[in-house]
Amino acid sequence: YKAFLAAAVATLALGVVAYGGGDEKPTSVVLVTHDSFVVSDDVKAAFEQESGLKLRILQSGDAGELLSKALLTAGNPQGDVLFGVDNNLLSRALEGDLFEAYESPALEGIDERYVLDPEHRVTPIDHGEVCLNYDKAWFTEREIAPPRSLEDLVEPRYEDLLVVENPAISTPGLAFLLATVAHFGEDRWAGYWRGLRANGVLVVDGWEEAYNAHFSGAAGSRGDRPIVVSYASSPPAEVIFRTPKPTEAPTAVIASSCFRQIELAGVLRGARNEDGARKLIDFMLSKRFQEDVPLSMFVFPVDPSAQLPPEFAEFAVVPEAPLELAPEKIGANRDRWVKEWTSIVLR
Incomplete structure (x- = not known):
């Protein structure tokens, strides 16, 4: 303090x-x-x-x-x-x-x-939408279909592949938590996170660590996690900042996961x-x-x-119908959701 x-x-x-x-x-x-x-x-x-x-x-x-x-x-x-x-x-x-x-x-x-x-x-x-991003080459090389939905991430074939940010201290981490509340509803979001925890989700403090240190699709990264919570604008950023500039984005967005x-x-x-x-x-x-x-x-x-x-x-992906919650609902429940998330995922 x-x-x-x-x-x-x-x-x-x-x-x-x-x-x-x-x-x-x-x-x-x-x-x-x-x-x-x-x-x-x-x-x-x-x-x-x-x-x-x-x-x-x-x-x-x-x-x-x-x-x-x-x-x-x-x-x-x-x-x-x-x-x-x-x-x-x-x-x-x-x-x-x-x-x-x-x-x-x-x-x-x-x-x-x-x-x-x-x-x-x-x-x-x-x-700017917060979305799940994935490393296209990682999945192509292993002949594994990339995830297409939030539900896919609790399946055994995606075990130990996801890295997310802590919603208590990270803006994209909070947005992803809110995305799960918006998608699954008040009665199912907590159970979904129990499933992610059981399937080996990695939680880190912030976006910089998640994306550049742990995500395999980031330019120059030695990370071993091919799925990360990032942004809809991350694929064009990968094109802009890589040398030589690729003709195709090396990463992709799971549009159904995006939170506005x-x-x-x-x-x-x-x-x-x-x-x-x-x-x-x-x-x-x-x-x-x-x-x-x-x-x-x-x-x-x-x-x-x-x-x-x-x-x-x-x-870039601009989802037509991104996940959203009313600011008043977020304000009334945010602290409770984060506290409950912490007890489920970090206990």
Whole structure:
């Protein structure tokens, strides 16, 4: 606890330095976000030129850490806009009264399924599905059919092949747990996890360890597990980052396992530059920003008119009917589900 508090205080101090003081008209807008946030230099420069404001980015750990630190300073925030809360954490953010309502005019072109708060305290910016990925070559070489469903993973032929992330500390791990709740229902998800445990599922702390250390399909990996919880955008990433670039994605997604994550942004309550915050949210819904997110953060734009990079268009899977749970249901049950999962899988 002391270490967390010290980190929070240090981050707050950095935010004060970046934010500046005094009553003069703000010349910058501060975006508080997670460590995975990336924006291209030319896109950042375009916002600064259009708005006349300097964009300062304050990164605060992963999505869970970001939200925890923001709740500590609710009403007296470190910045103007918070980006990175997703549908799995939304209830905590809204209950903590973090945001001022703002309905961007740019929402007119956004599919309503991504708009999770009718009061517009948060605005959808991108979505990215958490899905089971598998190593195509591993299964081809052994003449084993790859799994096609969640149910397949408890079958004997897939024993000791799956690696997942701990949902208590990992965002994709939590999303996969929620996927099983959404698919099997309240009365069957726990039994499914007992089956996975009996079939040798490996649980690790986070995505980096699961994918790069244990998954056999990752570029350069010595892992021996050919099935992993990752993202719908992982196959195009494998194409983009391999040398030489393959003509076919070496990994594939089990579409029926995908759980939708929607990332949101909001004007922080107490923001010093509320006008600049609104301009930033408008810009994040612009085609310029929306077309930047696939190759910057390996997620998908919420603007259906945004053009996808060729690698995404060819190799990414966007499931037509991903698994979903209402944010209110997640908020009411998340802690209980994680606690029960822990007693089943890690006991």
